[in-house]
Amino acid sequence: MPINPLAAPYRAIVPLEGTPSVPTTAKANQFSLVKGAHRYLVRCRAGGEDAATAQMIAWADDNRLEFDWFDAAVLARQVTQRQLERTVGRSDEA
Secondary structure, three states: OOOOOOOOOOOOOOOOOOOOOOOOOOOEEEEEEEEOOEEEEEEEEOOOHHHHHHHHHHHHHOOOOOOOHHHHHHHHHHHHHHHHHHHHHHHHHO
C-alpha cells in the first residue's frame, strides 16, 4: 500500500531498491526528522544518497507539506555526514 504523504503523522520512505550499482548486501541508512506531529523518514542504501536528497528537495518544493528548505538542509546534513563517515572509514582501512 502506498504511503500518503499528506496523512498525519507523515512518514515517507525512499525505497531501498532501485540503486542497481549497489549490491543487495549493502548496509541501509536511515535519516529522520521530527517536526511537530510529523516524522520525515528517508531510507537508502549506501550509494543511494542522491535519490534520498532528491526526495528531500521534492518535499521542500511541495507547498502541501510542512517540510521546508531548512528541514531539507537538516536532513541533507545527516546524509553528508554519513557519506563522510563512510569515506573516512575507508581511508583509515588503507
